Amino acid sequence: xxxxxxxxxxxxxxxxxxxxxxxxxxxxxxxxxxxxxxxxxxxxxxxxxxxxxxxxxxxxxxxxxxxxxxxxxxxxxxxxxxxxxxxxxxxxxxxxxxxxxxxxxxxxxxxxxxxxxxxxxxxxxxxxxxxxxxxxxxxxxxxxxxxxxxxxxxxxxxxxxxxxxxxxxxxxxxxxxxxxxxxxxxxxxxxxxxxxxxxxxxxxxxxxxxxxxxxxxxxxxxxxxxxxxxxxxxxxxxxxxxxxxxxxxxxxxxxxxxxxxxxxxxxxxxxxxxxxxxxxxxxxxxxxxxxxxxxxxxxxxxxxxxxxxxxxxxxxxxxxxxxxxxxxxxxxxxxxxxxxxxxxxxxxxxxxxxxxxxxxxxxxxxxxxxxxxxxxxxxxxxxxxxxxxxxxxxxxxxxxxxxxxxxxxx
Numbered sequence: 001x002x003x004x005x006x007x008x009x010x011x012x013x014x015x016x017x018x019x020x021x022x023x024x025x026x027x028x029x030x031x032x033x034x035x036x037x038x039x040x041x042x043x044x045x046x047x048x049x050x051x052x053x054x055x056x057x058x059x060x061x062x063x064x065x066x067x068x069x070x071x072x073x074x075x076x077x078x079x080x081x082x083x084x085x086x087x088x089x090x091x092x093x094x095x096x097x098x099x100x101x102x103x104x105x106x107x108x109x110x111x112x113x114x115x116x117x118x119x120x121x122x123x124x125x126x127x128x129x130x131x132x133x134x135x136x137x138x139x140x141x142x143x144x145x146x147x148x149x150x151x152x153x154x155x156x157x158x159x160x161x162x163x164x165x166x167x168x169x170x171x172x173x174x175x176x177x178x179x180x181x182x183x184x185x186x187x188x189x190x191x192x193x194x195x196x197x198x199x200x201x202x203x204x205x206x207x208x209x210x211x212x213x214x215x216x217x218x219x220x221x222x223x224x225x226x227x228x229x230x231x232x233x234x235x236x237x238x239x240x241x242x243x244x245x246x247x248x249x250x251x252x253x254x255x256x257x258x259x260x261x262x263x264x265x266x267x268x269x270x271x272x273x274x275x276x277x278x279x280x281x282x283x284x285x286x287x288x289x290x291x292x293x294x295x296x297x298x299x300x301x302x303x304x305x306x307x308x309x310x311x312x313x314x315x316x317x318x319x320x321x322x323x324x325x326x327x328x329x330x331x332x333x334x335x336x337x338x339x340x341x342x343x344x345x346x347x348x349x350x351x352x353x354x355x356x357x358x359x360x361x362x363x364x365x366x367x368x369x370x371x372x373x374x375x376x377x378x379x380x381x382x383x384x385x386x387x388x389x390x391x392x393x394x395x396x397x398x399x400x401x402x403x404x405x406x407x408x409x410x
Contacts, residue, residue, distance in 0.1 A: 023099070023100055023101060023102055024053065024055075024082075024100055024101075025053050025054055025055050025082070025100055025101045025102070026052050026053045026054060026101070026102050026103065026372040026373070027044070027048070027052060027053075027054040027055075027101065027102070027103045027104075027105060027368050027369070027372055028054065028055050028056075028057050028084065028097050028100065028101040028103075028104050028105070029041055029044065029054065029055070029056055029057065029105045029107075030057040030058065030086055030097065030104060030105065030106040030107070030108055030118065031057075031058065031105075031106055031107035031108040032056045032057070032058060032064065032067050032107075033058050033060060033063040033064060033066075033067055034107055034108070035321060035322035035357070036107050036132065036162075036322070036357055036360060036361055036364075037107035037108075038067055038070075039357055039358065039360075039361035040105065040107060040361040040364050040365050041056060041067055041071055042070070042071065042074060042361070043361050043362055043365040044365050044369075045071040045074040045075045045078050046074055046075065047365065047366075047369075047400070048365075048369060049369075050077070052369065052372065052373070054081070055081060055082040055083070055084050055100075055101075056068060056081055056082070056083055056084065057083075057084040057085070057086040057097050058083075058084075058085075058086060059085065059086065059087040059090075061083060061085070064083045065083065068081050068083065084096075084097055084100070088108065088114045088115075088117050088118070091117060091121075094117045094118050094121045095121045095125070097118075097121075098118065098121035098122045098124075098125040098127045099121075099125045099127070101127055102127065102128060102371075102372055103127070103128040103129070103130065103368045103371045103372045104118065104122055104127055104128070104129050104130075105130050105131070105364060105365070105368045106118050106129070106130075106131045107131070107132060107364070109131075109132075109133060109135075110135065110138075111131060111133040111135050111138040112135050112137055112138040112141075115131065115133065115138055115142070116138075116141070116142065116145075119142045119145075119146055119157060120145070120146055120149075122150075122155050122157065123146040123147075123149040123150035123153060123155050123157060124146075124149050124153060124155075125153065125155070126153035126154045126155050127155055128155060128156045128157075128158070128368075128371045128372075129155065129156070129157045129158065130158045130159075130161040130364060130367045130368050130371065131158075131159055131160075131161060131364075132160070132161055132162030132163075132164065132360055132363075132364050133159050133160060133164070133257075134160060134162075134164030134165070134256060134257045135257070136215055136218070136219065136257045136260060137211065137214055137215045137218045138159075139159045139160070139257065139260075139382075140215075140218035140219050140221070140222040141218050142157065142159070142382060143222050143225070143226070143382045144218070144221050144222055144225060146382070147225075147381045147382045148381070150380055150381045150382060151380050151381040153380075154380050155380060155381075156371060156379055156380060156381075156383055156388050157381065157382040157383065158367065158371070158382075158383055158384065158385060158388050158389075159261075159382070160257060160258075160261050160384075160385070161363055161364050161367040161368075161385060162359075162360035162361075162363050162364050163333070163355040163356060163359060163360045163363070164256060164257055164258060164261075165256075165257055165258040165261040165262070165384075165385075166363045166367070166385055166393075166397075167333065167335045167350040167352070167355075167402075168189055168191075168258035168259075168261065168262055168280065168335060169258070169261045169262055169265055169384055169385050169386045170350065170385055170386055170390075170393065170394055170397070170404070171189060171335050171337050171348065171349075171350040171404070172187050172189065172262045172265070172266075172278060172337060172386070173265060173269075173386040173390060173394075174337075174348055174350070174394060174404050175187050175337040175339040175346060175348045176266075176271060176272050176273075176276075176339065177271070178339065178344075178346040178348065178406060178409060179273075179339050179340075179341045179342060179344055179346060180341060180342030180343075180344060181271065181273070182273060182274065183273055183274070183341045183342035184273055184274060184275035184276070184341055185272060185273045185275070185276050185277075185339065185340070185341035185342075186237070186243065186244075186276075186277045186278075186279075186339070186340050186341065187262075187276075187277075187278050187279075187337055187338070187339045187340075188237070188242050188243060188244050188278070188279040188280070188281065188337065188338050188339075189258070189262075189278070189279070189280050189281065189335050189336070189337050190242070190246050190251065190281050190282075190283040190335065190336045190337075190338075191254060191280075191281070191282050191283060191333065191334075191335050192282075192283050192284070192333070192334045192335075192336075193282075193332070193333040193334075193355055194330070194331050194332050194333070195331040195332075195333065195354060195355045195356045196322070196323045196327065196328075196331065196356055196357070228267070229267045229268075229270075231274070232267075232270070232272075232273075232274050232275070232276075233274065233275045233276070234263050234266045234267045234272065234276045234277075235263065235276075235277050235278075236259045236260070236263055236277070236278055236279070236280075237277045237278060237279035238253075239253075239279060240253055242279055242281050242338075243279070244338035244340065244345075245338075246283070246336045246338055246347060247283070247336075249283055249284055249285045250283070250284050250285075251281040251282065251283050251284075252281060252282045252284070253279075253280070253281060253282075254280045254281055254282045256280070258280055259278055259279075259280040261384050261385075262278045262280075262386075263276070263278055264384050264387075265384040265385075265386035265387050266278070268379075268383070268384070268387045269386065269387060273341065283336075322357055323357070328353075328354040328357055328358050329353075329354070331353060331354035331355065331356070331358075332351070332352070332353055332354070332355075333351065333352055333353075333355040333359070334349060334350075334351040335349065335350045335351070336348070336349045336407070337349070337350075344409070344410070345408070345409075345410055346406060346408060346409045346410075347406070347407040347408035347409075348404070348405065348406050348407060349403070349404075349405055349407055350402065350403065350404050351402070351403045352401065352402040352403065353401075359402065362397075362400050362401075362402070363397065363402075366393065366396045366397055366400055367385060367389065367393060369396070370389045370392055370393045370396055371388070371389065374389070374392040374396075375392070376388065376389055376390075376392055377390070
């Protein structure tokens with residue numbers, strides 16, 4: 001295991017608390033009737049283990065029953081899975097599932113539209129929470145509103161537990177562990193990917209691009225409240241060109257939530273050194289591909305900002321849609337990291353299969369199981385995967401087939 005220890009600013013909670021038998025469930029999955037939610041349920045059916053007490057939650061019992069019937073074909077014991085009523089418009093039902101579980105998983109998005117009631121309920125109930133959001137506005141608003149509640153209750157609120165942002169957050173953490181301690185460190189991540197954007201991802205992206213002013217307001221409000229690491233500097237590298245190139249091809253700055261998540265981990269953990277910077281890039285083989293992606297991103301930004309075209313984009317794919325198993329089987333991702341500091345350079349890689357669905361469901365489920373069962377550092381409030389779980393989650397993901405490896409060290 002890769003050991004990790006938060007700095008002194010991490011507040012203790014009951015993450016080392018005794019097993020809570022007063023709560024009937026270790027894990028509750030909210031949103032199991034959606035595409036990614038159903039994949040997460042299938043993963044839990046195969047890997048949660050006989051000792052894990054878990055349940056499905058949603059607003060449509062007939063659909064939940066159909067999911068449970070499919071799970072029973074994977075594991076006959078799933079025929080007895082409890083089905084819980086939960087609806088984001090019904091505060092009492094959301095509070096009930098938060099109070100019944102040690103960890104709640106939610107795949108119900110877009111999160112900026114549907115996510116707040118569950119975060120609020122978990123923060124107040126002392127219940128650990130994981131989601132797969134990549135929406136910066138949502139994450140920042142939840143920090144402003146509920147971080148202090150979660151600190152008081154001992155809840156760990158862990159956003160971005162899917163492809164956004166586990167490979168990048170834990171990959172940067174893994175890279176830092178290969179470098180000297182107590183020196184300035186610079187890490188750059190280079191993503192190569194083949195995959196499909198889900199309906200939920202499209203709706204989230206349109207929401208982000210459609211309200212850039214709201215995103216900036218949420219970020220500023222968070223910064224006013226957020227503690228800075230004492231005597232240390234942490235920042236995102238905004239350079240359009242990477243300092244450390246890995247292989248041939250072209251790179252583009254990647255404007256996702258991942259750099260924010262990585263630098264929040266760096267701010268919380270002294271192991272990232274006195275001066276840490278992180279750059280985040282998409283790597284492609286051909287100039288035409290890079291130009292097309294840049295043009296497409298600009299078009300999405302422009303179309304998302306206008307109500308008529310925004311509506312057309314949202315109708316292009318419905319949340320809950322997803323590709324066939326055969327198509328997912330051909331998808332993959334690789335994130336290579338170049339890390340430098342103290343006279344050393346390392347290149348590492350995090351890699352896996354279908355990023356948007358199969359591996360996201362795996363990461364999300366393993367994050368919840370890690371919080372429920374593993375011996376973890378004491379943290380609370382809104383925390384990252386590296387801060388809350390670190391090496392324990394890496395160990396789980398490696399066993400589940402996602403690779404973390406050192407490619408070069410000198």
